[in-house]
Amino acid sequence: MRTALITLLSLTVAAPAFAFAGDAPAQEPAKAEPAPAPAAASDDDEDEPTAKPEPKPEPEKPAALGAVDTGPKGTGESQKLVSGAPLYNPNVAVHIVEQKEFEDKWKREVSLFPAVAQVNGKFSNHVGAALGFTWHLQENFGLMAMGLFNYVNVQSGFNNELIDKTRQEAQAATSQLLVGGAFAGVEVTPFYGKFVFYDSYLVHFAVVLSAGAGAGNTRVQLKPANDAGPATYGDTGWRFLAEIGGGFRVQFLKWITLRLELRDLVYAATVSQVAGCNLTDLTAMDEEDRAGRPVTGANVSGSCNVDRFDGFETWNDEDMGNDYKRSRDLALARNLVKDQSSDVLNNLGFYLGVSFVF
Amino acid sequence: MRSISALVLVAFFTAGPAFAAEEEQGALVEKVAVKNRLFNTRGRFELGLNLGFSVLNQLTEHYTGNLNISFNFVETFAIELLAGGSYTRHTSLANQVADNFNKSNVMSSDDLSNLWEMVANGTLGLRWQFLYGKIGGLLQDVLLGNPIHFQFYVAVGGGAGFFKRESVVICNQTSTGRVGGECLQYLTETKASPVVTLALGWRFFLPTIGNNHSLRVEVRDFSYFDSYVENFNRAAALTPGNELGNGTPVSNPGISNLVQVHVGYSYMF
Numbered sequence: 051m052r053t054a055l056i057t058l059l060s061l062t063v064a065a066p067a068f069a070f071a072g073d074a075p076a077q078e079p080a081k082a083e084p085a086p087a088p089a090a091a092s093d094d095d096e097d098e099p100t101a102k103p104e105p106k107p108e109p110e111k112p113a114a115l116g117a118v119d120t121g122p123k124g125t126g127e128s129q130k131l132v133s134g135a136p137l138y139n140p141n142v143a144v145h146i147v148e149q150k151e152f153e154d155k156w157k158r159e160v161s162l163f164p165a166v167a168q169v170n171g172k173f174s175n176h177v178g179a180a181l182g183f184t185w186h187l188q189e190n191f192g193l194m195a196m197g198l199f200n201y202v203n204v205q206s207g208f209n210n211e212l213i214d215k216t217r218q219e220a221q222a223a224t225s226q227l228l229v230g231g232a233f234a235g236v237e238v239t240p241f242y243g244k245f246v247f248y249d250s251y252l253v254h255f256a257v258v259l260s261a262g263a264g265a266g267n268t269r270v271q272l273k274p275a276n277d278a279g280p281a282t283y284g285d286t287g288w289r290f291l292a293e294i295g296g297g298f299r300v301q302f303l304k305w306i307t308l309r310l311e312l313r314d315l316v317y318a319a320t321v322s323q324v325a326g327c328n329l330t331d332l333t334a335m336d337e338e339d340r341a342g343r344p345v346t347g348a349n350v351s352g353s354c355n356v357d358r359f360d361g362f363e364t365w366n367d368e369d370m371g372n373d374y375k376r377s378r379d380l381a382l383a384r385n386l387v388k389d390q391s392s393d394v395l396n397n398l399g400f401y402l403g404v405s406f407v408f
Numbered sequence: 409m410r411s412i413s414a415l416v417l418v419a420f421f422t423a424g425p426a427f428a429a430e431e432e433q434g435a436l437v438e439k440v441a442v443k444n445r446l447f448n449t450r451g452r453f454e455l456g457l458n459l460g461f462s463v464l465n466q467l468t469e470h471y472t473g474n475l476n477i478s479f480n481f482v483e484t485f486a487i488e489l490l491a492g493g494s495y496t497r498h499t500s501l502a503n504q505v506a507d508n509f510n511k512s513n514v515m516s517s518d519d520l521s522n523l524w525e526m527v528a529n530g531t532l533g534l535r536w537q538f539l540y541g542k543i544g545g546l547l548q549d550v551l552l553g554n555p556i557h558f559q560f561y562v563a564v565g566g567g568a569g570f571f572k573r574e575s576v577v578i579c580n581q582t583s584t585g586r587v588g589g590e591c592l593q594y595l596t597e598t599k600a601s602p603v604v605t606l607a608l609g610w611r612f613f614l615p616t617i618g619n620n621h622s623l624r625v626e627v628r629d630f631s632y633f634d635s636y637v638e639n640f641n642r643a644a645a646l647t648p649g650n651e652l653g654n655g656t657p658v659s660n661p662g663i664s665n666l667v668q669v670h671v672g673y674s675y676m677f
Contacts, residue, residue: 245541
């Protein structure tokens, strides 16, 4: 009895195999004539000429430009159905519903962007890396957060050329540099699609749009690179940061995707203090330095980082001949803060990275 | 026990192919539906018009119009002829640099790089259209009712261009005849030079009767040799016949890159 029950269960599980194998031939007699495009395949896709009820043997009109030729005409192969679709019928072009291959709802995604490069660098150059996290609440909507660090954040060659050749440079706020930052927001996926690469590889992708807000740490160049040594910089504090971006998310496997995005980081750039020192602090330290006294003796505010202008910059080498006295930056910093400037900067960057979905 | 195990194994190995076969046929349907393209380009001529603007303007800005004639000799490759002209000018930054330098007391310096403006261009190249796909979602459901078919391509080409250049620091004529006066005429040059172009772009096929129409969006770079002088003297440059101000051409001026965004329309015959 027990054996019989198990046998019955086994046959029930295996039945679909035999049913599916016999499916296509069983339907052949019913499809003696080319059928209209099957409802499951074409009811929500683009329009295409429906199949004629009777094929006209002569005269055979030349195919219209762009028409699809899916195989020899009038053969049994042309009547074959695959999942109910007449793939091999030359009079029918089959189109299917855009179906997402991988679901995203409730999935979490960690994105690593090892290559983040600024593409609109007129007065500045930024190259960095970013780490992002996305929580897909719905198929087309998710929450995202990202941290960014620009390991290269310097003034552009163009700005340096202006300084060298014309003794001019961009205003301090316009050339303010973004050291790094963090922001959080939302991500939506309004468009999705697929493409085929060389008729062989089918790849699904989505267009992603993002927006967020956060904060970024900034600095300005004080001394350009010259005979006295490399360029010197002064920290100018944290700024509010807004982000807006868009790009492509190409999913190769269930758990890995490739992201190519353009993100614009917008922040208000102002130079009202350098290394936490305002104009009064910088003036006091400059007077101490001119009097031959240590700058640490100046009466400054609590936020002022006096050590930034004290001692020597050794450039991490043993050549003491090229050591740079940091107090020489006081005059440069004082001029920047004295002629206060402000601007709204757009740091448009290209983000190339890989994501892990789990 | 052994008979039960055997029956379970038989069930497993016979049921497994059922699901695998069903998944394979689904993939076949999907693959054939994208592979059998709605829009074929093989053997078709194209005529198009592109309008472009420079992306990152430093001292010059370009607004370009190009005529595009292509022949798709296979589905994924096309020969592309591009010819056009640009409206070019100095940016406000360039004018500001010129004014400030003219008022300064710097007497000798080097001219600035990347000041050549591409006035006209003609290139012949190859376009590789290696991706064909469809976009759905919001576009399909709300905006257009049909998915949008597209191609993604890479194009490379070479040819020649006609260029003009106006310096912002070498002044050949001032209102006072001396350094420091309002500059009336800056050093101006023209030349013809080779040009290399590289582009990445999308072509979106318009779902209209005839399957002839498409829109393009591309980022295109035009690269050409730069040239300028160094160690010029402002006073010497005011001397008639000495427009370079005793300056000497820079030995390695580098290459200028004009990066533009082009939007265009193509008609396929």
